[in-house]
Amino acid sequence: MKTRFLANTWAEFIKTKRSFALWLTVLAAAFIPAINAFILLERPEILLTKFEQTPWLTFCRFNWKNVAAVILPMYIILITNLVVQIEFRNNTWKQIYASPRSFADIFFSKLLVIQFLVPCYIICFDCFVILSGLLVHSINASYKLVIESIDWKNLLLISSRIYLGSLAISVIQYWLSLRFRNFVIPLGFGLGLWITGIILMDWDKSIYYPYVYSAFMFFINFDKEPAKLIVLLVSSITALVLALIASFFDISRLAEKG
Amino acid sequence: MEIKQAVIETDHLSYCFRGGEKVLDDINLSVPAGSIYGFLGPNGAGKTTTLRLLLGLLRCENPGIRLFGHQLHTSRIEIMRRTGSLIEQPSLYLHLTGQENLEVFRRAYDCPKSRAEKVLSITGLSNAAHKKVKAYSLGMKQRLSIAVALLHDPELLIMDEPTNGLDPNGIIEIRELIRDLSQNQGKTVLVSSHLLTEVEKLATHVGIIHQGRLLFQGTLAGLQNLQRQQSLLEIEVDKLTRAEQILSTHFQVLPKHGFAVQVVCPDADQAALINYMLVSGGVRVSRLGVAGNDLEKLFLQIISA
Ligand SMILES: Nc1ncnc2c1ncn2[C@@H]1O[C@H](COP(=O)(O)OP(=O)(O)O)[C@@H](O)[C@H]1O
Ligand SMILES: [Mg+2]
Numbered sequence: 001m002k003t004r005f006l007a008n009t010w011a012e013f014i015k016t017k018r019s020f021a022l023w024l025t026v027l028a029a030a031f032i033p034a035i036n037a038f039i040l041l042e043r044p045e046i047l048l049t050k051f052e053q054t055p056w057l058t059f060c061r062f063n064w065k066n067v068a069a070v071i072l073p074m075y076i077i078l079i080t081n082l083v084v085q086i087e088f089r090n091n092t093w094k095q096i097y098a099s100p101r102s103f104a105d106i107f108f109s110k111l112l113v114i115q116f117l118v119p120c121y122i123i124c125f126d127c128f129v130i131l132s133g134l135l136v137h138s139i140n141a142s143y144k145l146v147i148e149s150i151d152w153k154n155l156l157l158i159s160s161r162i163y164l165g166s167l168a169i170s171v172i173q174y175w176l177s178l179r180f181r182n183f184v185i186p187l188g189f190g191l192g193l194w195i196t197g198i199i200l201m202d203w204d205k206s207i208y209y210p211y212v213y214s215a216f217m218f219f220i221n222f223d224k225e226p227a228k229l230i231v232l233l234v235s236s237i238t239a240l241v242l243a244l245i246a247s248f249f250d251i252s253r254l255a256e257k258g
Numbered sequence: 259m260e261i262k263q264a265v266i267e268t269d270h271l272s273y274c275f276r277g278g279e280k281v282l283d284d285i286n287l288s289v290p291a292g293s294i295y296g297f298l299g300p301n302g303a304g305k306t307t308t309l310r311l312l313l314g315l316l317r318c319e320n321p322g323i324r325l326f327g328h329q330l331h332t333s334r335i336e337i338m339r340r341t342g343s344l345i346e347q348p349s350l351y352l353h354l355t356g357q358e359n360l361e362v363f364r365r366a367y368d369c370p371k372s373r374a375e376k377v378l379s380i381t382g383l384s385n386a387a388h389k390k391v392k393a394y395s396l397g398m399k400q401r402l403s404i405a406v407a408l409l410h411d412p413e414l415l416i417m418d419e420p421t422n423g424l425d426p427n428g429i430i431e432i433r434e435l436i437r438d439l440s441q442n443q444g445k446t447v448l449v450s451s452h453l454l455t456e457v458e459k460l461a462t463h464v465g466i467i468h469q470g471r472l473l474f475q476g477t478l479a480g481l482q483n484l485q486r487q488q489s490l491l492e493i494e495v496d497k498l499t500r501a502e503q504i505l506s507t508h509f510q511v512l513p514k515h516g517f518a519v520q521v522v523c524p525d526a527d528q529a530a531l532i533n534y535m536l537v538s539g540g541v542r543v544s545r546l547g548v549a550g551n552d553l554e555k556l557f558l559q560i561i562s563a
Contacts, residue, residue, distance in 0.1 A: 007365040007366075007368070008365055008366055010365060011361070011362045011363075011366065014354070014358060014361060014362050015351055015354070015362060017353075017354065017358065018353045018354070086351065089352075090349065090350060090351050090352055091346075091347055091348070091349045092350070092351060094310070094313075094315055094345050094346075094349055095343070095345075095349040095363070095406065096366070097313075097315055098313040098314070098315060098338060098341075098343045099338060099363065099367060100335045100338040100339040100366070101335070101366055102335060253317065254317065255275075255276055255316065255317045256315070256316055256317070257314075257316070257317075258315050258345075258349075
């Protein structure tokens with residue numbers, strides 16, 4: 001049973017071959033670090049003072065700021081859509097559901113592909129941040145972004161918190177993508193829910209709104225408000241579990257499979 | 259005749275799509291082991307819907323579908339291990355090569371790598387194995403779909419209009435392939451088609467479906483027998499509509515074509531009665547004869563009954 005699941009998950013990876021998934025991952029990861037390297041090099045007079053104390057932590061936050069709130073949710077919406085659309089576009093759901101695989105196998109093997117690509121994206125992004133920092137230092141040495149002083153601990157901490165905050169969104173987007181054959185619907189829903197989240201961010205009940213968790217994971221200063229970290233962790237995991245249960249049962253009960 | 263166990267059985271199967279009317283009504287399919295069962299019906303009759311139900315692709319509360327003697331909704335995985343399928347248009351990953359497509363499904367079916375090569379050679383695609391499916395012709399896609407269906411060497415093949423859209427050569431190739439699978443490998447094949455000529459050339463058993471109802475089920479020989487018993491009278495008249503009006507009270511009148519009405523007539527002796535009815539109704543009869551009755555007409559008769 002377990003080996004079958006692994007074999008099928010591997011088959012899911014084969015399907016992403018030659019699709020846009022890998023390119024999307026690399027390009028979306030490179031986007032912000034590339035822009036920021038450019039900004040740092042163009043505006044040293046304004047930025048240098050900010051980078052004096054903790055150059056890597058500052059640079060890291062400088063990059064993650066945009067990604068946590070904007071790029072990561074967008075990437076999740078797009079990649080989930082892309083992976084699921086492979087089946088719709090090729091009319092292959094019927095062949096999948098007519099093969100000797102349990103529904104759980106089908107549902108989770110594809111979700112696992114997405115849950116492989118999202119951390120991949122984050123790791124790629126972190127690598128690009130470091131490369132971008134090193135590049136900036138090599139051109140303008142006043143930035144002190146040297147290999148020896150890379151703040152691995154904070155980079156890892158920020159990355160894993162934001163990833164945790166994004167889990168529920170990726171399951172909800174997976175659900176929407178499976179539910180609707182027309183890719184515009186999950187895309188539109190995703191963008192709508194995400195923008196609503198940005199607007200709702202100041203609202204005191206926004207802790208119930210999964211689309212802002214990854215942004216909160218970045219923007220809240222947990223050194224000042226450690227209690228909020230616990231609340232956010234619990235909310236993220238609760239939302240993930242609820243989304244998993246709801247989507248699993250909803251999709252398993254679809255009237256038409258393929 | 260030897261009694262063979264049915265590989266597929268449905269028990270008063272009915273189905274309606276959400277919010278729609280009944281698409282299938284009281285279908286009692288029985289596909290004997292080792293047969294080539296031609297599932298025949300015009301477009302929109304419910305063939306695809308039936309086959310999708312057989313594969314568990316449509317949710318149905320209590321479908322009463324049995325394959326290999328097991329209930330579909332309790333032993334789906336067991337059943338699917340023994341069933342290969344091809345439903346409607348090709349179901350293939352266009353951005354992958356033929357070989358990669360087989361590889362994806364091979365993992366689901368858990369069969370050895372050699373099977374992929376085997377089915378490629380059975381379907382004559384060995385040379386195109388490393389081409390992207392996007393670049394395949396429709397006939398090649400259809401053959402690759404059959405290769406996927408054959409991967410795990412299933413006992414039962416369910417194919418929905420496998421020759422749809424192919425040129426005459428492609429049609430013959432696929433027909434030969436199906437015949438070979440049945441005769442030399444003992445597979446049971448359920449194949450749907452909207453063309454009687456196709457079914458007639460291939461099938462051992464026939465089921466005729468129209469507007470969601472199974473109107474005939476039996477051997478091909480049985481269908482041909484039925485054809486001999488019923489005769490069709492062709493009558494040339496001057497007033498077509500009037501003639502139809504008069505005759506439809508006592509007989510089954512077929513949709514007209516040309517200057518003649520066609521009437522289903524259980525025995526030819528009633529020709530005199532028909533002539534009398536028409537003449538006394540003011541219709542001039544210029545010719546009255548038994549029409550050359552072939553299966554095509556019988557098919558039309560059955561579905562317009
Ligand atoms: N997904 C669907 N939703 C609603 N109605 C459908 C759907 N698929 C088919 N139908 C209807 O069911 C009937 C039978 O269709 P189908 O089984 O595809 O016929 P066939 O394969 O014999 O041409 C048609 O009237 C069709 O309009
Ligand atoms: Mg059809």
